Amino acid sequence: MSRDATPPAPPGLREAKKQETRQLISDVATDLFLSQGFEQTTIAEIAAAARVAKKTVTNYFPRKEDLALDHQDTFVASLAATVSGRQAGESVLTALRRAFADAAAAADPVAGFSGPGFAHMIADSPTLSARLRELHDLREAALAAALADTTGTPRGDITPRTAAALLGAVHRTLFQRIQELTLAGQDNAGISATVIAEADRAFGLLESSLADYASVGTAGSPPRAVTRPDREPKKP
Template structure:
């Protein structure tokens, strides 16, 4: 099989996937997510039901089809942070950039789409699960990150010896305590992320324009991230 043939097949797959997604979104908006079936979507897209499920194993994936990017977002912001930048600084910078480009990953959608999600218990539950996965991915990333030797998070716990020069900068903890610290920091960053996501969605449902929302969320985000600065501002500084 030639490279050109492979390229055409991949293009056809992308087009089919996009067509299924577009028809599904239109039906969800017209009928509601919970009242739309896979059979309805297959009929509208003129494909077999199995084709729909091959591309989208879960019905929720048809509505939240950027879920993989969403789950990885916070972890990728931290892994790609700049020299001298902390985990908090990286998440703050990534969020502000997403606001600037009105990124749907952080919640920018049309009002009718936001209403469709809010009116579906299934999608609300799925979104909650995706936020949990987003936090878990961040915690896993933070657990791999070295902590600067002079970080307050490197101070020994009561009863532990003070680390000597040359010792592992990831002390004072053993592996379990290090993972616990990473999870605690991830929980704080993810909580801020959830709060801002919900605020954005609330304003979208209220009918505010994207520009008005972005201006308001810029101020809110700065305030929320500033509140975290004293506790975790130096954590995982590169």
């Protein structure tokens, strides 16, 4: 190696540079999507605006939708993470109910708070709308797997899948509600107040079936699955 050769950058610097480039591309793409629409914006335009090669864009974001929905990994894992991290003695329903209220109070983008421009962009794009439905499905599947694991049930069993479908439906409906209120022009504070009250009613519909489902017991106690009353034959 000659004295004039530039030594390779430390791994930390290389990773930081990658993150900077990724964020730059994401920010540029978002600005273009908001100004001219998702469907109308091309990868070539994004690359030109970010001053990078088109291949660089696709290396960081294999799908065009990934440029717009940059919280998708966190979104998909969110419900399962709440289940895995819930408190001792807390049922899945209680944990998810609490987590949603916290997210709504904080106007968390993962819960659906995106701002009017972003909400319009998704509503106006068939591609993004379809991808968002896929992400809801993936989140429900991740929740079903977490429920199966926490109750010691096979992942293909109908019980965790049904519980995940019910809980996922409430979250999907609340997400859509936040988007509706955003498109209607309400601010985040007003939306939060509305959906927290509505979430209480929505989750309340599941209490009769899931109130004690997969509750975390005390140390050394296994989680409880669905509790049902004993069914003895009626005496004549």
